[in-house]
Structure formats: structure tokens, C-alpha cells
Amino acid sequence: MNFLKRTIPLIIAFVMGVLMAMQYFVPHKLSQDLLEVVSRWDRIIAGFAVFIGAYSLFHLHWTRIKRKVEGWGYSVFVYFGAIITVIFGLINGGKFFWNDKQDGTTFDWLYYYVQVPAGATIFSILAFFIASAAYRTFRARTNESTVLLIAAILVMLGRVPIGNYISQYLPAIADWIMAVPNLAAKRGILLGVSLGAIATSLKIIFGIERSYLGGGD
Amino acid sequence: MKKDSNFFILVISIGLFVCVNIFLMASGKLPFSSNGFGIILGAGITLAIYSFLYKDNPAFKIAENLYVGVALGYTIIISWYNFLKPDLYDPLLVPIFSKAATVSPRYTLIIPSLLGIFMLLRFSRKLSWLSRWTFAFVVGLGAGISIPRVISAFILEQIKPSLHPVFSGGETVLSSINTLLILLGVISVLIYFIFSVEHKGAIGRFSKIGIWFLMISFGASFGYTVMGRLSLLIGRIQFLLRDWLGILQ
Amino acid sequence: MERFLRIDHRIIFAIITVAVIVSLILRFELPIPASEPVHGIYQKLESLPKGAHVMIAFDYDPSSKEELQPMAVAFLHHCFSKDLKVIGMTHYTGAPGLADQAITSVANQYQKKYGEDYAFLGYKPGAASLVINMGENLYSAFPKDFYGNETATLPVLQGVDSLRNLDFLFDLAAGTTIETWIVYGKEKYKFELGAGCTAVMGPDMYPFLQSKQLVGLLGGLKGAAEYEALVGKKANAVSGMRPQSVVHVIIILFVIFGNVVYFTTYRKKQR
Numbered sequence: 001m002n003f004l005k006r007t008i009p010l011i012i013a014f015v016m017g018v019l020m021a022m023q024y025f026v027p028h029k030l031s032q033d034l035l036e037v038v039s040r041w042d043r044i045i046a047g048f049a050v051f052i053g054a055y056s057l058f059h060l061h062w063t064r065i066k067r068k069v070e071g072w073g074y075s076v077f078v079y080f081g082a083i084i085t086v087i088f089g090l091i092n093g094g095k096f097f098w099n100d101k102q103d104g105t106t107f108d109w110l111y112y113y114v115q116v117p118a119g120a121t122i123f124s125i126l127a128f129f130i131a132s133a134a135y136r137t138f139r140a141r142t143n144e145s146t147v148l149l150i151a152a153i154l155v156m157l158g159r160v161p162i163g164n165y166i167s168q169y170l171p172a173i174a175d176w177i178m179a180v181p182n183l184a185a186k187r188g189i190l191l192g193v194s195l196g197a198i199a200t201s202l203k204i205i206f207g208i209e210r211s212y213l214g215g216g217d
Numbered sequence: 218m219k220k221d222s223n224f225f226i227l228v229i230s231i232g233l234f235v236c237v238n239i240f241l242m243a244s245g246k247l248p249f250s251s252n253g254f255g256i257i258l259g260a261g262i263t264l265a266i267y268s269f270l271y272k273d274n275p276a277f278k279i280a281e282n283l284y285v286g287v288a289l290g291y292t293i294i295i296s297w298y299n300f301l302k303p304d305l306y307d308p309l310l311v312p313i314f315s316k317a318a319t320v321s322p323r324y325t326l327i328i329p330s331l332l333g334i335f336m337l338l339r340f341s342r343k344l345s346w347l348s349r350w351t352f353a354f355v356v357g358l359g360a361g362i363s364i365p366r367v368i369s370a371f372i373l374e375q376i377k378p379s380l381h382p383v384f385s386g387g388e389t390v391l392s393s394i395n396t397l398l399i400l401l402g403v404i405s406v407l408i409y410f411i412f413s414v415e416h417k418g419a420i421g422r423f424s425k426i427g428i429w430f431l432m433i434s435f436g437a438s439f440g441y442t443v444m445g446r447l448s449l450l451i452g453r454i455q456f457l458l459r460d461w462l463g464i465l466q
Numbered sequence: 467m468e469r470f471l472r473i474d475h476r477i478i479f480a481i482i483t484v485a486v487i488v489s490l491i492l493r494f495e496l497p498i499p500a501s502e503p504v505h506g507i508y509q510k511l512e513s514l515p516k517g518a519h520v521m522i523a524f525d526y527d528p529s530s531k532e533e534l535q536p537m538a539v540a541f542l543h544h545c546f547s548k549d550l551k552v553i554g555m556t557h558y559t560g561a562p563g564l565a566d567q568a569i570t571s572v573a574n575q576y577q578k579k580y581g582e583d584y585a586f587l588g589y590k591p592g593a594a595s596l597v598i599n600m601g602e603n604l605y606s607a608f609p610k611d612f613y614g615n616e617t618a619t620l621p622v623l624q625g626v627d628s629l630r631n632l633d634f635l636f637d638l639a640a641g642t643t644i645e646t647w648i649v650y651g652k653e654k655y656k657f658e659l660g661a662g663c664t665a666v667m668g669p670d671m672y673p674f675l676q677s678k679q680l681v682g683l684l685g686g687l688k689g690a691a692e693y694e695a696l697v698g699k700k701a702n703a704v705s706g707m708r709p710q711s712v713v714h715v716i717i718i719l720f721v722i723f724g725n726v727v728y729f730t731t732y733r734k735k736q737r
Binding site for chain 1: 471473475478479481482496497498499501502527528529530531532559560563564566567590591592593595596598599602603606607610612613614615668669670672673676688707710711712713714715716717718720721723724725728
């Protein structure tokens with residue numbers, strides 16, 4: 001059983017990793033066909049991952065309702081929202097789900113007037129918290145944090161039209177900060193992260209890194 | 218006593234919202250149609266979520282959980298129409314089970330479908346080990362395709378402009394200085410992130426320069442983050458003032 | 467002075483809200499000159515001949531809509547005014563509604579016909595695998611479009627078998643899709659790539675601008691406003707620059723005032 005649970009996955013990871021790394025260097029048509037087939041399969045498998053997320057969320061809220069934890073009533077709204085959206089999506093304006101998606105249905109109405117405003121608003125709340133944090137916690141306690149704050153102020157002023165009115169040099173200074181020191185630091189981080197990603201990929205292929213298998217036997 | 222006053226504030230707020238909407242519909246600023254009711258619902262959800270800024274309250278929690286549910290439902294349905302139906306149902310299942318099908322079933326799709334189902338078996342106690350096969354396939358594939366492409370796109374293509382000649386004709390003095398600064402910045406930041414060597418002597422000095430570059434970069438990122446978050450707020454206020462209240466044109 | 471450090475954060479929230487509302491209601495003009503990264507996208511599109519194929523990846527969802535939807539609309543105006551063929555797609559499940567709304571509303575203003583002048587392929591999962599699949603065979607990646615039409619029959623896709631045949635790809639990104647398009651798309655299939663991104667991600671894209679892996683970049687609402695001004699379709703983004711400017715100044719004043727109060731109180735305590 002250990003062979004099926006542990007060895008076979010490691011073999012699959014090794015074979016796929018080596019195969020696809022080598023495929024990059026082989027221009028033969030068979031190699032290109034393999035790439036197309038494998039990428040299509042990977043795409044299809046990735047689509048199933050959505051249902052893992054859906055099940056996890058439903059299970060979480062179902063547990064809250066079943067155990068009647070504090071605030072369990074709000075979890076009912078999760079089910080309510082999901083069920084009516086799915087129902088209207090399957091009804092598909094009367095054509096039902098075995099036909100192509102119709103336009104302008106109640107399903108679309110729910111998207112435009114519930115999901116879009118709610119999704120946009122939830123993230124916009126961060127603007128208030130950033131303003132509050134800017135006042136309460138951003139302190140120039142060290143030389144490094146002073147440099148950070150000065151750079152932030154110059155970029156914030158240079159990147160809005162009002163910066164031009166304050167000084168004609170502000171936009172140019174902001175551009176220079178973005179195009180030189182910021183670029184250099186981000187490139188250094190990018191190179192470091194890329195080298196790390198390659199090292200991790202090699203460890204996965206050779207079975208040294210096995211965390212993707214999960215715990216247990 | 219505090220609970221009573223909170224409940225009172227909530228009821229007054231909802232009552233005010235209802236009155237404003239009745240006025241907007243009666244005055245013709247909002248159409249008496251599904252669009253009009255949709256804008257009212259959108260404005261209500263927006264204000265309910267913003268009420269969190271005053272205090273956590275039931276209106277916020279209801280709006281938040283409703284959003285999670287609708288977003289989940291939308292994801293499931295879009296996955297059906299854009300992925301499951303055209304990629305699996307139409308080419309594989311319809312030709313097998315429908316006599317009116319004009320194309321033959323694409324049996325090769327059984328393999329990724331099985332792997333996908335194996336992934337879902339993660340939640341089964343007895344068969345969860347099958348999901349490892351799928352994860353191994355996906356992770357191994359991802360690791361393999363990424364190695365040569367990341368080396369080419371992220372390493373070689375990024376090192377090239379860093380080693381741009383300082384004097385290759387046509388450059389101003391400032392652009393040459395910038396080229397040298399970029400090279401210095403990249404190297405010093407990379408040295409800073411080498412933690413297996415002690416940061417002292419020349420390494421320590423370069424590492425210190427790297428920290429300065431990183432601080433400027435984080436400052437720029439903070440400035441852009443403020444800009445980004447504010448833009449989201451501006452967009453929502455524009456919706457409330459223009460689409461709902463009709464104050465802005 | 468110390469009580470200023472413990473000010474109720476709801477007062478700060480109220481100041482920000484009032485500042486945004488007042489600066490939206492009061493109309494005043496602000497100059498919005500286009501920066502070099504924005505010009506890069508504009509010049510690229512200007513150089514394309516009539517009938518060139520442009521793909522737009524709407525890789526965002528409602529949480530980033532306020533920054534990226536104005537960019538999408540301005541870019542679509544530019545594409546349709548130049549009679550370019552527009553092909554839309556997305557990596558995000560939350561995007562199809564927004565993408566469909568943007569493409570359809572702008573296309574209708576130019577009397578463009580679906581299937582002949584533009585098409586929306588819809589959503590597909592897979593990220594890197596999807597990009598590779600599109601790079602090898604577009605019809606294998608998208609056998610049908612968002613409305614269920616067979617993509618092989620759409621006139622707008624004639625001559626486009628894969629990403630190699632695209633004249634330009636514009637990614638509107640709220641996540642890591644720009645890097646995905648660069649590594650798994652542009653690196654092998656050699657198409658011209660431009661990007662629009664949220665302001666949060668803007669600083670991370672500068673290495674790709676310098677290495678010319680991106681021909682240009684629209685960063686945040688400011689980038690959208692610059693592009694709206696360039697194409698002559700001033701809308702939400704341009705009017706958003708007024709409150710953006712005002713609130714930036716307010717936040718800077720908050721930071722300076724907060725530091726002054728903090729150090730004044732700190733020095734008093736030390737004495």
C-alpha cells in the first residue's frame with residue numbers, strides 16, 4: 001500500500017518534471033503535441049480545484065450552523081446567496097444549464113448588483129485603515145524608516161496631478177525613484193525569488209521536497 | 218442599554234435608507250425597473266459594508282456573508298458554462314449518452330477527468346491517497362515547465378539590462394549614472410539576501426547599501442499602495458454619488 | 467498633545483470620506499500628462515494597422531474593478547477607434563461579467579459586430595497551463611467562446627491559431643498573471659505584451675519595463691486617467707484624480723503631524 005500511496009506519486013512527479021523540463025529543448029512536432037496535450041489536461045484538472053474550495057467553504061459554514069456557534073445565523077446567508085445564485089444560473093433565463101449561457105438573466109443581475117458592489121466595497125475599506133495607520137503608526141524612528149517615509153511621500157506627491165503644482169520637479173523625482181532604486185531592489189528580489197523557485201522545483205522533481213503529498217503515511 | 222442604542226441606530230439608518238430610495242424613485246432619479254432595484258441593492262450593500270467603519274454590526278455581517286455566498290455560486294456556475302460544459306460535458310459525455318450527437322466522444326479526456334475526480338477524493342478518509350497522484354502530476358508538471366522558462370524570462374532577461382554598457386553611444390551622463398546605480402542596487406540587494414555568509418567587512422557594507430535600496434523601494438511601494446486603496450474608495454463613492462443619488466454627472 | 471495620538475480612528479475615517487465627496491462634487495481641472503510607460507502602450511497601439519489582432523486578458527475581479535475597469539474601457543475605445551480586432555479572455559472566475567460589460571458597452575458605441583470585430587472567449591482555469599495551451603493551439607484552449615459559439619467559426623479569429631499570431635496582448639492584472647504571461651507566454655511565443663495593473667503591483671513591474679518584456683504599463687487609477695486623457699475619453703479615472711490628489715496630501719499631513727506629535731511627546735517623556 002505504501003507503494004501506491006508514497007512511491008507512485010514520487011515517480012509521477014519525477015517523470016512529469018523531467019519530461020516537461022526536457023520537452024522545452026526538443027523542437028520536434030511530437031514534443032509540441034505532448035506539450036499541448038499535457039497543458040490541456042493540467043487545465044482540466046485545475047478546474048476541479050474550484051470544487052474543492054466550494055466544498056471547503058460549504059463544509060465550514062455547515063459546521064457552524066450544525067454546532068450553533070456564535071453568529072451561526074450569518075452562515076445561513078452564505079447558503080442562501082450561493083443557492084439562489086446557483087439556481088438562477090442553472091435556470092439560465094429559461095433555457096436551463098444544458099444549453100449555452102444566456103445574457104441578461106437574473107444570474108447576471110445578482111452578479112452586477114450583489115457581487116460587484118460587495119466585492120469592490122470590502123477592499124475599499126482598506127483605504128480608511130491605511131489613512132488611520134499612516135497617522136497612528138508610521139513613525140520615522142530609525143534612519144531606514146525615515147528614508148522609507150521620505151520616498152513614500154515623494155512618490156505619493158509625484159504620482160498625482162497636484163504634485164506638479166507643488167513643484168515641477170516632483171513628478172521627475174518620483175519617476176526616478178521608480179525607475180532606478182525601486183527597479184534595482186525589485187530586480188534583486190525577483191532574481192532571488194526565481195533562483196529559489198528553481199531550487200524548490202528541482203527538490204520537488206527529485207523527491208527531496210514532499211510537502212505537496214500532505215501528512216499521514 | 219448599549220445594545221438598545223445600537224439597535225436603535227441600525228433601525229434609524231435602515232429607515233433613512235428606505236426613505237431616500239422612495240424619494241429617488243418617486244422623483245425619477247432611479248428607474249422603476251430591475252436596474253433601479255439593483256442599484257438600490259448595490260447601494261444598500263455598499264453602505265452596510267461601510268457601516269463596519271462605525272462599528273461591527275449585523276448589517277455588515279449579513280452583507281459580507283451574502284457576498285461570500287453569491288461569489289461562490291457565481292464561481293460554480295461560470296465554471297460549468299466556461300469549463301465543464303465545453304471541455305468535458307460537450308466533447309465527452311454528450312456524444313456517449315446522446316443519440317443525436319454528431320461527433321465521436323473524445324475518450325482521451327477520461328484521464329484528466331479521473332485525475333480531477335481523484336483530487337476531489339481528498340475529502341474521503343479511505344481514498345484520499347488517490348489525490349496524491351493528481352497533486353504529484355500537477356506539481357511535477359509545474360516544476361518541470363517552470364525551470365527553463367523562469368531561467369530564460371526571469372533570470373537571463375533580467376540580468377541582460379542590468380549589464381547594459383555604461384557608454385554605448387547616445388547616453389546622457391545621468392542615464393549612465395542610473396545604469397551604474399541599478400547595477401549597484403541589484404548586486405547589493407542580492408548580497409543582502411545571502412544569509413549563509415556573515416554580513417561583515419565588504420559583504421556587510423554592500424549589504425547595508427542593499428538595505429537602503431530596499432527601504433526606498435518599500436517606500437515607493439507604500440506610496441503606490443495608498444494610491445491603490447484610495448482608488449477603490451473613490452470608485453465606490455463615485456457609484457454612490459452618481460449611480461445612486463444622481464448628484465454627479 | 468498626547469491626546470492627539472489617541473484620536474478616535476472614526477474621525478480620521480470621516481475626514482477622508484468628506485475629502486473624497488467634496489473633491490468629487492467640486493469640479494476643478496488638473497493636468498494629467500502621460501508618463502513614459504503609458505505612452506509605451508499608446509504608441510504600440512497607434513503603430514498597429516487596421517484589422518490587427520489584439521487580445522485583452524481581463525485578469526481581475528470586482529475587488530479591483532475600480533482601478534482596472536476604467537483602464538479596460540479606455541483601452542477598448544482606443545482599439546475600436548482604430549478598427550482593431552479585439553479578443554477578450556480571462557483567468558479569473560469573477561471577471562466574465564465585468565469583461566463582457568466593458569467589451570459590449572464600448573463596442574456598441576462604435577457599431578462593432580460580435581464575431582466579426584470582437585469576441586469574448588470567457589474564462590478558463592489553469593493559469594500557466596492555459597497560457598501554454600493558448601500558445602500551442604488557441605482553439606484547443608477555447609473550443610467555444612463565452613456564449614457557446616464554436617471559436618473555429620468566428621471570423622474575428624481568422625488568422626489567429628495561437629498566441630504567436632497576435633499583434634498585441636494587453637493584460638489587465640490584479641494578481642500575478644503578468645508574470646505568468648511573461649514566463650509562459652511571451653518567452654516562447656514572442657508576442658508583444660503590455661499590461662495594466664493595480665497600483666499595489668505597479669512598482670514590481672518596473673524591471674519588466676526596463677528589460678522590454680513589457681512595452682508599456684498602466685499603473686493604477688493614475689495610469690487609467692493618463693490613458694483616458696491620451697485617447698480623449700475622459701471619464702471616471704480622470705475625475706478620480708481630484709480626490710486622489712486631495713487625499714494624498716491629507717495622508718501626508720497625517721504622517722507629518724503624527725510624527726511631530728509623537729516626537730514632541732517622546733521628548734517630554736524623556737525629560
